[in-house]
Amino acid sequence: MGSFPKKSFELYPSEGLGFLTLGHSLFQTYALLKKHGLHNDIRFIYSNSSKTTVLQLTRVSINLIFESAYQKLILIEVNEVGKVGVEFTFKNEPIGSLSFKHIYNRLFGPTYPGVENPASNSYCLSYPGIAFRFSLDQLSENQNKDDLNRVLNSSKKDVNCSSFTIFKGDNWTDAVTNINKILDTKNLQERYSLLPSLYPKASENVKRQILYARINNLSAPNLEIYYKSQQKASFHLELGTTSMRNVLGYLGSPDDTFLKNGDSRISSKSEKFNVYKVHNYYRYGIDCFYKMDESSVIGSAVLSKVTLHTNIENSLDFLKYEKINVEVNKISYNHQYTWNTTEAFDRMYEFLSPQSKDKSVFLNRKDYELNSFSTTNNEFEMIGYDDNVESSTSAENESSCSTNPEETDDYKNWGLTKLVGDKHYVFEVLLDGNKVSSVTVVQ
Numbered sequence: 192m193g194s195f196p197k198k199s200f201e202l203y204p205s206e207g208l209g210f211l212t213l214g215h216s217l218f219q220t221y222a223l224l225k226k227h228g229l230h231n232d233i234r235f236i237y238s239n240s241s242k243t244t245v246l247q248l249t250r251v252s253i254n255l256i257f258e259s260a261y262q263k264l265i266l267i268e269v270n271e272v273g274k275v276g277v278e279f280t281f282k283n284e285p286i287g288s289l290s291f292k293h294i295y296n297r298l299f300g301p302t303y304p305g306v307e308n309p310a311s312n313s314y315c316l317s318y319p320g321i322a323f324r325f326s327l328d329q330l331s332e333n334q335n336k337d338d339l340n341r342v343l344n345s346s347k348k349d350v351n352c353s354s355f356t357i358f359k360g361d362n363w364t365d366a367v368t369n370i371n372k373i374l375d376t377k378n379l380q381e382r383y384s385l386l387p388s389l390y391p392k393a394s395e396n397v398k399r400q401i402l403y404a405r406i407n408n409l410s411a412p413n414l415e416i417y418y419k420s421q422q423k424a425s426f427h428l429e430l431g432t433t434s435m436r437n438v439l440g441y442l443g444s445p446d447d448t449f450l451k452n453g454d455s456r457i458s459s460k461s462e463k464f465n466v467y468k469v470h471n472y473y474r475y476g477i478d479c480f481y482k483m484d485e486s487s488v489i490g491s492a493v494l495s496k497v498t499l500h501t502n503i504e505n506s507l508d509f510l511k512y513e514k515i516n517v518e519v520n521k522i523s524y525n526h527q528y529t530w531n532t533t534e535a536f537d538r539m540y541e542f543l544s545p546q547s548k549d550k551s552v553f554l555n556r557k558d559y560e561l562n563s564f565s566t567t568n569n570e571f572e573m574i575g576y577d578d579n580v581e582s583s584t585s586a587e588n589e590s591s592c593s594t595n596p597e598e599t600d601d602y603k604n605w606g607l608t609k610l611v612g613d614k615h616y617v618f619e620v621l622l623d624g625n626k627v628s629s630v631t632v633v634q
Contacts, residue, residue, distance in 0.1 A: 214389070253269050260382055267358075303362070359391065430634040466482075481495060519539065521542045543613045551620075553607075
């Protein structure tokens with residue numbers, strides 16, 4: 192096997208690292224990793240109840256931390272600074288050393304006193320948008336630590352940086368407080384309004400971003416798609432009525448398209464032509480199905496089915512689609528109840544009709560469908576790590592219940608789902624974690 196080519200990353204405090212940009216989604220980031228040849232040696236660290244997902248680039252010792260609801264990149268951590276094969280630049284100039292004296296006296300300049308962490312015997316030196324950590328093991332136990340900036344700067348032996356974090360904020364302490372506040376915000380709309388404080392404005396300059404889909408009536412095959420656009424905040428899709436031309440006007444050209452044979456069980460002698468045209472919008476997490484017939488004119492076919500993908504880590508479609516959240520509303524006795532796909536499916540049973548609650552179909556897609564990771568050496572780890580942002584830098588050291596999932600009991604349920612249907616809606620629910628991996632609306 193050939194040697195791993197040297198990788199160089201430019202430091203962009205408050206913005207990102209090289210081609211990695213705060214605010215990009217997990218789907219967008221993975222596409223960039225593929226483009227730059229860094230997608231084969233990665234590891235995902237997450238748990239079903241976690242507020243974050245960590246994507247580890249194992250060869251370059253970089254952790255990318257995403258919040259879970261919208262899967263936005265909120266932190267970039269670099270560990271094992273000085274690792275062979277990885278170099279950094281700042282303002283297009285090579286950084287020869289990331290020692291305390293070089294950072295404090297030349298690279299970024301003097302700053303306010305940092306924060307000592309007695310538990311890890313380390314010191315965090317913070318600047319706007321970037322924080323450096325140093326091990327204090329080299330200092331003697333009886334050395335005065337009242338002013339560590341002065342102590343480290345006057346030390347005979349320079350102390351090298353062990354890790355650093357890129358974030359959005361004036362300093363690391365305030366950034367941690369803001370991040371934890373946002374991660375604790377359960378309301379999807381409120382969280383989305385707060386998220387831009389965690390990344391640069393450039394990350395928001397996207398022509399169209401789907402925010403979420405809303406279902407207001409489980410008895411009718413329609414939904415509302417909410418997105419960020421200067422022209423319009425949402426559009427309505429009604430199966431059996433909305434035309435392909437209208438959908439193309441809303442969503443633009445699909446990322447992929449193909450023809451799919453219809454169900455022969457519903458064909459009749461008068462219905463000789465039974466084909467569906469499928470438009471895949473991977474960038475939005477949406478698939479649109481149109482029923483075609485011999486008289487169909489381009490663009491006139493009517494929408495007959497929509498599938499919404501939530502990009503859950505342990506689903507077989509993981510990273511094939513952008514994440515789209517789905518919200519379901521139900522009004523009962525003049526009170527509105529709301530459930531969304533970031534929650535476990537348990538509460539959704541309250542929204543279903545009585546005849547649907549006890550009916551589900553087991554689906555083992557592992558028998559005939561390969562995940563996009565099946566041909567690589569990537570590892571999936573289900574771990575119970577601390578969601579506190581300040582402790583996330585030690586994700587590599589957390590104990591996990593699986594390093595090779597195929598050898599554990601957890602793998603038995605990995606990717607397995609059950610289908611729960613109610614009139615016009617089908618929910619695909621993961622057995623492991625009880626989260627919804629997709630919602631399908633049918634006419």
